[in-house]
Amino acid sequence: MKVCLVGSSGGHLAHLYMLQPFWRDKDRFWVTFDKEDARSLLRDERVYPCHYPTNRNLRNLVRNIGVAWRVLRKEKPDLIVSSGAAVAVPFFWLGKLFGAKTVYIEVFDRIDKPTMTGRMVTPVTDRFVVQWDEMRRVYPKAVCLGSIF
Template identity: 70%
Template sequence: MKICLVGSSGGHLTHLYMLKPTWEQYERFWVTFDKEDARSILEGEKVYPCYYPTNRNLKNLIRNTLVAWKVLRKEKPDVLISSGAAVAAPFFYLGKLMGKKLIYIEVFDRVDKPTMTGKMVYPIVDEFIVQWEEQLKVYPKAKNFGSIF
């Protein structure tokens, strides 16, 4: 199985990296911002850079959609995993069109309101994971796996 881990640098990337026991035995690649924290955390990993800023930035949404198209066609992952933010959307929508399994993990710090990315991908994902019982009110089809931290 090949995994695509896609997310913004910073907390979203840290969130995904904390799942290392889940993904470390599989072939994988990452899509994130080319920033110092990402380069440091992902040293030795296969990484594809994406464009930022992403929030409400139409130009970078288009650019990241092109990145997603190229990377997904080249790498052919079986599953895409993300905890956000906006860079996940083009990867997930194209991944869905390509028949990939999609797993989204809503961030830890949103207890009673959805994130924009969460709202965007919720209708299309195969698994939507939350970390708080309260989040099930926002995402009734989600699964609560508890805190990753």
């Protein structure tokens, strides 16, 4: 199984990295910002940089659609996993066109309100994961697996 782990640097990337027991033995690649924390954490990993800032930035959304198109055509992942933020959107939507399954993990600090990214990827997400039971009222089809921390 080939896995694409896509997310902003910082807390989103830290969330994905904490899933190491899942991805450690998989053929995997990462898509994140070319920032110091990502370069340090992922120094021995296959990484594709994406454009930032992403939140509410139409220009970089368009640019990241291009990145997603190129990366997904080249890598052909079976599964795309993200905990946000906006860079996940083009990867989830285009990933579905390429036949990938998608898993979105809503961030830990959201207890009773959806994120913009969560709302945007819900239509194409095969498994939506929340970390608080209260979030199942916001995302009725979500699965609550508890805290990643």
